Amino acid sequence: MNAVVRYCRDVVNEHSHRGFWTPHGDCPDHAELIAQARRGVLSKLRLVLDCAEVIAHEIERDRQRPHRQQPE
Numbered sequence: 001m002n003a004v005v006r007y008c009r010d011v012v013n014e015h016s017h018r019g020f021w022t023p024h025g026d027c028p029d030h031a032e033l034i035a036q037a038r039r040g041v042l043s044k045l046r047l048v049l050d051c052a053e054v055i056a057h058e059i060e061r062d063r064q065r066p067h068r069q070q071p072e
Contacts, residue, residue: 004052011044 023036
């Protein structure tokens with residue numbers, strides 16, 4: 001989870017100024033603002049959060065499986 005938090009912080013730092021998102025270009029229209037948000041921020045955050053969810057799900061699933069004991 002620390003890696004997820006660090007990645008999210010890095011995305012925010014890369015695409016913001018003092019905690020506020022800063023779009024590129026001079027006065028882009030609303031469609032371009034949405035596209036920039038999706039490309040630059042939301043898709044990156046969604047990817048890392050989806051990966052973390054998959055890992056958490058796999059850990060939970062693995063813990064529910066009956067494990068075979070190793071022969072001694």
